[in-house]
Amino acid sequence: MRASLAGWAFVAPALSVILLFFALPVLAAFALSVTDFDIYALADPRNLRFVGLDNYIGLLTNPLFWKALGNTLYFVVVGVPLSIAASLTAALLLHSKLARFKPFFRTALFAPVVTTVVAVAVIWRYLFHTRYGVMNWLLSLAGIAPIDWLGDPHWSMPTIILFAVWKNFGYNMIIFIAGLQAIPEDLYEAARIEGASWWPQLRHVTLPMLGPVMLLVSILTMAGYFQLFAEPYVMTLGGPLQSTVSVLYMMYEEGFKWWNLGNASAVAFMLFLLMTATTSGLLWFARRKGVE
Amino acid sequence: MKPLRQRWMPAVLVNGALLVVAAIALAPIVWMMLVSFMQPGEASHFPPPWWPEKPTLHNYGELFLRAGMGRYFVNSLVIATGVTLVSVLLNTLAGYAFAKLKFKGRERTFRALLAALVIPAQVAMMPLFLLLKQMGLVNTYFGAMVTGLASIFGIFLVRQYARSLPDELLEAARIDGAGEVRIFFQIVLPALRPILVTLAIFAFLGAWNDFMWPLIVLGDQSMQTLPVALATLSREHVQDNELMMAGAVVTVIPVLLLFLVLQRYYLQGLLVGSVKG
Numbered sequence: 001m002r003a004s005l006a007g008w009a010f011v012a013p014a015l016s017v018i019l020l021f022f023a024l025p026v027l028a029a030f031a032l033s034v035t036d037f038d039i040y041a042l043a044d045p046r047n048l049r050f051v052g053l054d055n056y057i058g059l060l061t062n063p064l065f066w067k068a069l070g071n072t073l074y075f076v077v078v079g080v081p082l083s084i085a086a087s088l089t090a091a092l093l094l095h096s097k098l099a100r101f102k103p104f105f106r107t108a109l110f111a112p113v114v115t116t117v118v119a120v121a122v123i124w125r126y127l128f129h130t131r132y133g134v135m136n137w138l139l140s141l142a143g144i145a146p147i148d149w150l151g152d153p154h155w156s157m158p159t160i161i162l163f164a165v166w167k168n169f170g171y172n173m174i175i176f177i178a179g180l181q182a183i184p185e186d187l188y189e190a191a192r193i194e195g196a197s198w199w200p201q202l203r204h205v206t207l208p209m210l211g212p213v214m215l216l217v218s219i220l221t222m223a224g225y226f227q228l229f230a231e232p233y234v235m236t237l238g239g240p241l242q243s244t245v246s247v248l249y250m251m252y253e254e255g256f257k258w259w260n261l262g263n264a265s266a267v268a269f270m271l272f273l274l275m276t277a278t279t280s281g282l283l284w285f286a287r288r289k290g291v292e
Numbered sequence: 293m294k295p296l297r298q299r300w301m302p303a304v305l306v307n308g309a310l311l312v313v314a315a316i317a318l319a320p321i322v323w324m325m326l327v328s329f330m331q332p333g334e335a336s337h338f339p340p341p342w343w344p345e346k347p348t349l350h351n352y353g354e355l356f357l358r359a360g361m362g363r364y365f366v367n368s369l370v371i372a373t374g375v376t377l378v379s380v381l382l383n384t385l386a387g388y389a390f391a392k393l394k395f396k397g398r399e400r401t402f403r404a405l406l407a408a409l410v411i412p413a414q415v416a417m418m419p420l421f422l423l424l425k426q427m428g429l430v431n432t433y434f435g436a437m438v439t440g441l442a443s444i445f446g447i448f449l450v451r452q453y454a455r456s457l458p459d460e461l462l463e464a465a466r467i468d469g470a471g472e473v474r475i476f477f478q479i480v481l482p483a484l485r486p487i488l489v490t491l492a493i494f495a496f497l498g499a500w501n502d503f504m505w506p507l508i509v510l511g512d513q514s515m516q517t518l519p520v521a522l523a524t525l526s527r528e529h530v531q532d533n534e535l536m537m538a539g540a541v542v543t544v545i546p547v548l549l550l551f552l553v554l555q556r557y558y559l560q561g562l563l564v565g566s567v568k569g
Contacts, residue, residue: 006472007395014386014442018405021420021438026411028419093310098303107555108314111321114551114558116501118519119540122526123324126335126533134323137339166316171562178563227412230503234523248414248504256508261418268415275412 029265037262055266065267067242068250069274071157075246076225076278079161083221084214086169091176092202106177110170117167121234124163125150150236153243160231160244168224172217179213180206215286219279226275247271321544328352328538335533351538361542363514364521368500368543370433371517375440375499380491382442387450388480392457393472402451405444413439414504421508431512440499446491452564453487454480490561493554500547518543 033055040047059065090109094102112120127134128149136146149159183206191201207214229252232244238253247267255264327335329347355361389395390402420438421430429435457480465475481488506517516524522539529535551558 004393004395007389007393007398010389010393010472010476011386011395011401014382014447015401017382017438017442018408018444021423021441022413022416023408025416025419025423028423029415032419090313093306093313096306098306099310100307105310105314107552109317110555110559111548111551112317114497114501114547115321115544116503116519116522116540116547118503118523118526119324119543120320122522122536122540123320125526126327126537127320127323129533132336132338132340132533134340140339166320170317174559174562223410223412227414230519230523233503233507234526237527251414252504252508255418256421261422265415265418268412268418272412272415276410279410 029268032262033265033269035262037260037265039259042259042261051262055263056270058263059266059270064242064245064250065247065270068245068247069270071243071245072226072228072247072271074157075161075164075228076222078158079164079225080218080221082161083165083168083225084172084217086165087172087217088176088210090169090173091180092206094173095177095180106174109173112167113170115167117230118234120167121163121231124159124166125235128159151240153241156236156240156243160228160235163231163235164225164228168221172221175213175217176210179210183209211286211289215282218282222278222282223275226271226278247274321548324537324540324544327534328541330534332532332534335537336531351535352542354535355538355542359521359525359539360514361518361521361539364516364518365542367433367510367515368517368519371436371506372496372499374433375437376492376495378437378441379443379446379495380488383446383491384450384481384484384488385476386442387447388454388476388484390447391451391454392459392462392480405447409444417505417508424509430509431515433515435509436506436515436517437499439505440495440502443495443498446494449491449494449561449564450484450487454484457483486557487561487564489554489557490564493550493558494561496550497547497558 034050034052035041036049036051036054038047093099094105094109099105126132128136130136130146130148130151133149135149139146147155149155187205187209188201191205196204227248228246229248232238232246232249233252236244238245238249248271251264251267251271254260254267323342326342326344328351329344329349330341330351331344331346331348332350334341334345390398424430424435424438429438461479461483462475465479470478500517501519502517503519503523507520507523510516510520513521513524518539522536522543525539526536
C-alpha cells in the first residue's frame with residue numbers, strides 16, 4: 001500500500017508534464033484540425049468555426065501539399081537507404097580486426113551527430129556555394145562544370161540528402177557496431193572452413209544476423225527523416241521552385257507564418273498518418289521476411 | 293592461416309578507407325573554425341582558401357558586440373541547463389518507480405507511454421503554442437523549456453538501468469525504517485550515477501540543438517537561442533561567410549566539447565536506448 005502510493009507520487013511529476021505539454025496538446029491538435037482556426041480566431045476565439053474534414057480535403061486538393069509530400073518522400077526513400085548504407089559501411093570498417101586507432105576513428109565519425117543542425121547547415125551552404133564552394137572546386141579539378149547545388153531544383157534535394165547522410169550516419173554506425181559484436185565468432189569460423197571469403201561471409205552471415213538491428217535502425221531513421229525541417233529552413237527556404245518544401249516546413253509556414261493553426265494541425269496529422277503507415281508497412285515486410 | 297599476400301593489403305584498405313571517412317566527417321568542422329578566423333570577404337574567393345592569411349578575431353567581435361551573440365549564448369545556456377536539471381530529476385523519479393516500485397496500473401501506464409513514442413512531437417506544437425500564449429509563457433525561458441522537462445525516452449532509459457538494482461538493498465532499507473524519498477536520494481540516486489550522466493548529456497544536447505520549438509515560441513529576438521538566432525542571421529548575411537562560420541563555431545563548439553569529455557556515457561546511453569526492453 002505504501003509502495004503503491006509512493007509509486008504514483010514518483011511518476012506523477014513526469015506524467016503531469018507529459019500529460020499537460022504533450023498528450024493534451026495532441027488531442028487538442030485533432031480538435032483544432034477540424035476547425036478553421038486562423039489569425040482572426042487567434043485574436044478572438046468567437047471567430048472559430050467547426051469545419052469537419054474540410055482542412056483535410058483542402059490539403060488533398062492543394063498542389064503545394066502534394067509537392068511537400070513528394071519532396072518528403074523523396075528525402076526519405078533516397079536518404080534512409082543511403083544513410084543506412086553509409087552507417088553499415090562505417091560500422092564494418094570500424095569493427096574490422098584490421099582497423100587501428102579505433103577510439104579516435106569512432107569519435108571522429110560520430111562527431112557530426114552531436115553538432116547543431118542549424119550551424120552545420122550554415123557550413124554546408126558555404127561548402128556547396130556555386131562560386132566559392134569547395135565542392136565545385138573539387139569538381140573543377142576533375143574537369144566538371146560548376147553545379148548550382150542549392151539553386152537548381154534538380155540538385156537542391158540531393159544536396160540536402162548528402163548533408164543528412166553526413167550528419168546522421170554516425171548514430172546508426174554505433175548501433176550497427178553493437179549488432180556486429182553480438183554475432184558469434186563461430187559462425188564466421190564455420191564460413192571460413194567452407195572457404196567463404198569476406199563477401200560471402202558478409203552476405204550469408206553478417207547481414208542475416210543483423211536483421212533485427214537493421215529493422216530497428218530503419219524505423220528510427222525513417223521516423224527522423226520524415227521530420228525534415230531545419231535543413232530546408234536554413235539552406236534553401238524551401239526553394240528553389242518549392243523543391244525542398246517538406247511537410248513540416250509547410251506545417252510551420254501554415255501555422256506560424258500565416259497563423260492558420262487549424263490547417264497546420266491537419267498537416268501534422270497527415271504526417272503522423274503517413275509515418276504510422278510506413279512503419280507498419282516496414283514491420284509487415286520484415287515479418288514476411290522472417291525477421292523479428 | 294591466411295596466405296601472406298592477403299595479410300597487409302586488407303589492413304591498408306580498411307585503414308585507408310577509415311581515414312577518408314574520418315576526413316569527410318571532420319573536414320567541414322575543421323574548416324568552419326579556419327574560415328571563422330579569416331578577414332571579411334577572404335573566404336569568398338575561388339579556389340576557396342584553406343588557411344586564414346592574417347588570422348583575426350574580427351568576426352567574433354562583430355558577433356558579440358554588434359549581433360548580440362552573448363545574449364543568445366546565455367539564453368541557450370539557461371534553457372539547456374534548466375531542461376537538464378529538471379528532466380534528469382523527473383525522468384529518474386519516474387523511471388525508478390516504473391522499475392522498482394509496485395503500484396496499481398504500472399504496466400499499463402508504462403505501455404501507454406511507450407505507445408505515445410510514435411507520435412511526432414510536432415503534432416502537439418500548434419495547441420501547445422496556444423496553451424502557452426494563454427498562460428503568458430510565450431517568449432519566456434520556461435516556454436522554451438516545456439517540451440524537454442520530461443521525456444518518455446529518458447524514463448525508459450532510467451527504467452532499463454534501474455531494473456538491475458538489487459531488491460534486497462531496497463528491502464533492507466525499508467526494514468530499517470527508511471522512507472521512500474530517503475531511499476531514493478540516499479541509495480537509488482548514487483547507484484544510478486552513470487545513467488544520470490548519460491541522461492544529462494542527452495537532455496543538454498537535445499535542448500541546445502533544438503530548433504523548431506524555440507523558433508516557434510521565442511519570437512522576441514532578445515529571448516532567442518543560438519540556433520534560432522544563427523538561422524535568422526544566416527538569412528540576413530547570406531554573403532558574410534566568415535561571420536556565419538564564427539557563429540557556427542560559437543554554437544557547435546560547446547556541445548562538441550561536452551561530447552568529447554563525456555562520450556563514453558553518451559554512446560552507452562544510445563545503445564541502452566535503442567535496444568528494445
